[in-house]
Amino acid sequence: MTAAAPRTTIVVVTWRGRAHITRCLDALAGQDRPHRTVIVDNASDDGTAALIAAHPSRPEVLRLPANRGYAGGLAAALPGVRTELVAWLNDDAAPEPGWLAALEDALDADPGAGAAGSALTAPDGGPASVGVRLTPLGYGADTAEPAEVFGFCGGAVLLRRAALAAAGGVPAGFFCYYEDTDTSWRLRLAGWTVRPVPAARADHLLGASTRPGSARFHLWNERNRLLMLLRCAPARVAARELARFAALTAVLPVRRLVGRPVPAAANFRLGLRLRVLGALAVRLPAAIRDRGRIGRRSVAARNEIWRTFAR
Structure with missing residues (x-):
């Protein structure tokens, strides 16, 4: 057979x-x-x-x-x-x-x-x-x-x-x-x-090839989350999350200066967050082009998917 x-x-x-x-x-x-x-x-x-x-x-x-x-x-x-x-x-x-x-x-x-x-x-x-x-x-x-x-x-x-x-x-x-x-x-x-x-x-085994919680892990996670939203999510959500990330990045040095507590996780390090913003600035034109291509292929509305699943 x-x-x-x-x-x-x-x-x-x-x-x-x-x-x-x-x-x-x-x-x-x-x-x-x-x-x-x-x-x-x-x-x-x-x-x-x-x-x-x-x-x-x-x-x-x-x-x-x-x-x-x-x-x-x-x-x-x-x-x-x-x-x-x-x-x-x-x-x-x-x-x-x-x-x-x-x-x-x-x-x-x-x-x-x-x-x-x-x-x-x-x-x-x-x-x-x-x-x-x-x-x-x-x-x-x-x-x-x-x-x-x-x-x-x-x-x-x-x-x-x-x-x-x-x-x-x-x-x-x-x-x-x-x-x-x-x-x-x-x-x-x-x-x-x-x-x-x-x-x-x-x-x-979870994380055998990369170390969850490491600086590199957080760099890829934060950058790619925002790229994903720019490509796929409703525009208001992508803009809100990008602005929120940038605002928190700007506030962190002030919090440290006045003695306010800052989380110890690597994604709250100023240098890492600036690297994320720099990578997004370089990739933004391509992400916007990708967003257009994704939109032309779509048969479902971004807003409807967001309302259904974001919870």
């Missing part, structure tokens, strides 16, 4: 993933649906490449000459994907054996869904995320409640390739963080829904 052709290409982006890439590949080898696996190696220099080459599943490898981040790695792989469905998977995630089957079945059961998100579990076994909710300030926040889901968590998700392409693909310039919430925004604007699939479980 001829084996069924795979419907899904699983794209795993790694950078210095030696400590966990074998665990991820073992989990993919245990899936009960046929699939193609593509590992995007962001110029790892820690022996990751040798571990991938030695793995018995023999995944395809796209090795990049420099680290383009998670978003850049996904964007580099997408032109080579020809299957109907494409999965994004963190290299520190290990899906359970029925993970891919649950996601494929969920999309088959819901033709209006452009993406099916996984249930990520923390190292202690507790729930970490079934998707992303949209906060009133425009942040994407992990939620363990399926009813709250606005978008998917990019750590483990299955998307319709055609829907992703029609919505504009992956924002490669984000490097990492918020590429998932931005893509969820664009899918919803294009008329697709995002479906959480609690049965599609994956263990996630």
Whole structure:
């Protein structure tokens, strides 16, 4: 009997993933649906490449000459994907054996869904995320409640390739963080829904490749949140949040000068916030052009999506 052709290409982006890439590949080898696996190696220099080459599943490898981040790695792989469905998977995630089957079945059961998100579990076994909710300030926040889901968590998700392409693909310039919430925004604007699939479980080490709470983490988070809002959100929300960020940045030195308390988190450091504003100034023309393109593709109203999900 001829084996069924795979419907899904699983794209795993790694950078210095030696400590966990074998665990991820073992989990993919245990899936009960046929699939193609593509590992995007962001110029790892820690022996990751040798571990991938030695793995018995023999995944395809796209090795990049420099680290383009998670978003850049996904964007580099997408032109080579020809299957109907494409999965994004963190290299520190290990899906359970029925993970891919649950996601494929969920999309088959819901033709209006452009993406099916996984249930990520923390190292202690507790729930970490079934998707992303949209906060009133425009942040994407992990939620363990399926009813709250606005978008998917990019750590483990299955998307319709055609829907992703029609919505504009992956924002490669984000490097990492918020590429998932931005893509969820664009899918919803294009008329697709995002479906959480609690049965599609994956263990996630969470932050194995980047350090949540670090200065770099906050730099990418703050910059990309504001870029996402400029590209996708109602204009009043994007303008409000940009003004709020700039105003707080201006106030911080005054608060310190008069002895008022300032939070210790890295995103309250003046230098980091000025770097965010500088990056936004450079990228603003492109973000405005992107906003126009996204608007021309949209069939849903930005304001209606905001009213429905921002809570």
